[in-house]
Amino acid sequence: METNVLGKPLNRFEGRLKVTGAARYAGDYRPKELAFAFAARSEIAAGEVLSVDATEAEVAPGVLGIIHALDSPEFFRCPESVSVGERRPPLEDKMIYYAGQIVAVVVAETYAQARWAAGLLKIKYREDERFSVDFEKALEEREAKVTDRGGRGDPGAIFDESEARVDASYDSPVESHCAMELHVSTAWWEEKRLVVEDSTQHVLGQREALARTFGMPESDVEARSRFIGGGFGSKLFLWPHCILAAEAARSLGRPVQFMLDRRANFTTAGNRPFTKQRVRIGADRDGRFRALLHEATNHTSLVHDYEESCTDVSRSLYSCPDVATIQRTIRLNTGSPTPMRGPGETPGLWALESAIDELAVELGIDPLELRLRNVAERDEDRALPWSSNLHGRCLKEAAKRFGWERRNPQVGSMREGEELIGWGLASASWEAMRTEANVSVEFLANGSARVACATQDIGTGTYTVFAQVVSELTGLGFDNIEVLIGDTRLPKGPISGGSMATGSVVPAIADATDAAILKLAKLATTQGGPFAGRDPEGFVMRDGKLCSKDRSARVGISELLEGARQSYVKGEATAQSGEEQEKYSFRSFGAHCVEVRWNPDRGRLRVARVASVIDAGRIINHKTASNQVYGSIVMGVGMALLERCVYDKRSGRLVTDNLADYLVPVMTDAPEMDLVLLDEPDPRFGRFGARGIGEIGLTGVAAAIANAVYHATGRRIRSLPIRLDSLLESGDPSA
Ligand code: MOS
DSSP: OOOSSTBOOOOOTTHHHHHTTOSOOGGGOOOTTOEEEEEEEOSSSSEEEEEEEOHHHHTSTTEEEEEETTBOOOOOOOOTTSOBSOSSOTTSSSEEOSTTOEEEEEEESSHHHHHHHHTTOEEEEEEOSOOOOOHHHHHHHSOOEEEEEEEESOHHHHHHTOSEEEEEEEEEOOBOOOOSSOOEEEEEEETTEEEEEEOOSOHHHHHHHHHHHHTOOGGGEEEEOSOOSOOTTTTSSBOHHHHHHHHHHHHHTSOEEEEOOHHHHHHSSOOBOOEEEEEEEEEOTTOOEEEEEEEEEEEEOSSOOOOOOTTGGGGTSBOOSEEEEEEEEEEOSSOOOOOOSSTTHHHHHHHHHHHHHHHHHHHTOOHHHHHHHTBOSSBTTTTBOBSOOOHHHHHHHHHHHHTGGGOOOSTTOOEETTEEEEEEEEEEEEEOOOOOEEEEEEEETTSOEEEEOBOOOSSSSHHHHHHHHHHHHHOOOGGGEEEEOSBTTSSBOOOSOTTOHHHHHHHHHHHHHHHHHHHHHHHHHSTTSTTTTSOGGGEEEETTEEEETTSSOEEEHHHHHHHTTOSEEEEEEEEOOOTHHHHOBOEEEEEEEEEEEEETTTTEEEEEEEEEEEEOBSOSBHHHHHHHHHHHHHHHHHHHHTOOOOBOTTTOOBTTOSTTTSOOOOGGGOOEEEEEEOOOOOGGGSTTOBOOOTTGGGTTHHHHHHHHHHHHHSOOOOBSSOOHHHHHTTOOTTO
């Protein structure tokens, strides 16, 4: 298809606002009389609050009010149908379920005053010695809650009789999203209406959950989120601080801003849970999978049920006749886990793609070749054809760009100077989902277009993609396009999560733009219009002007609207996943090849380069899409080598609740990246055929790195992050 702006690597539509500081984030809103909240959080992991002595705090400078567990307002629990971060509303009872739980909130004239006064609260606890933050021990001592996620055939029996077998367990730690922007809610009431400027990935979800929590109609809640400084899943759902900001604002009769400090971000705003996974693969001598059993257990909290669906991807990524998947959860005294980028698939493929590498070693088959032999021709789980599956092509192209054919399979055989070189690969995958999106597009008398939808830009490029679609269909430049998002007053749009926003909204923008163009054409062809009597269907827009398809007639937006004495025309559209979803299975695929370098003398391990090929359907903007994958790969380096939350088993506290002890990768950890986005439109998925690209880049990266580490060192690491001490024991395998 001929295109002007779709696919181009255009700069961010909102980039200037961000670099000049004009973009306003939730914490930048300073309504008149704004007060600030700060939380006192539990020092113990289990027990109850016996007393709160606020005598000193109350008279501290600037203090306006204190809410605490023994004098708490009543909130309603949201029903299961409404997604929230913690099912238990804050301060619901005086019980302590985890260290770091909010037990009181102090509101003061300034942030510093609120913080100071929170430290003056004297809270007495009855401490319960029985608590658990030890995942391994909990699994030994207690029964986990089991969900059978389904499968096919009789994989247990087939596995037992398979010629080649791998049976291994893989662990991953609690990880924190560590978005740069802290969680923050700025809330105020306008009579009975609640307004929240919120760092959220889903304004409509916040509205629904807040309305349920306060027992009021949704029409009385407004949530806005114009810009977000990273979310990665941590800002999908309602967390306690937002409820407490709204409550404090209600009781004080003043706007209140509640920003979680970095430490609180680690405990009361979600993280990726611990996982322990067992993968069994049975195969023929020639490497064809015959049986696959994937079991995963993740921890959840006492105040919420969260399942990390690690095993779902294993039912369809590869071809295998007999498959079983089982999920389990076990409760710990921690804050609630929540989705983190690529939830399910990211830890799931860490295990599956490691196990496949182990099988390749066992069989003596090249890991690339082994995967290619098992590419799924159709979705064997749903028994449906794929809308498109370029898995094999991704694997081959990544390997080719990387130079995989030069790999010597012998462990520890490749070196350069002091460094041992390891090459590993893994597949990437993410289910492509769509949800309902409503969009309006208006043409205004000043000649510009305005596109609106209540979805969000979480830094991913939503503003840019919206503007591109309108520009593509109208020929208007970005200067003449206004994008309105992140506001519950706009037409209903999707959550910015699950890599769904682009795929869901783009078709609706296109349809709404067409509808608005048709309205213009009707104005032009109606009695008194410049092209009266002509067929309105015979018009399109080019260069920002309404044009007949035969190019014989042409009129500008302003001229047309002014002539008709109208200030605007508006087109509206709703797009949702249609019946195609019943006929096809939609999934994105990819592949990562990784080079690690291990210096056994210096004990230095680094990820030197990565070649990735990703198929996410049509790419609307190569720059913002690539940016998602580059960021994901770096996040994968963090997952593989650095990131983990450590809990103190004696106190139950999170030790690593800060950016000094919780290590995230920095620029010097970023590998050289060679990325290809295949850009094959998937028209069955929706108009323009874009499937979304937020999560897939992270899936598979940790396994590819661990596989490369094995190739360099001969050490099979089955527990993340890969620590230097676990490699040092091995010494130099070629020595
Ligand atoms: Mo993503 S974990 O759905 O924000």
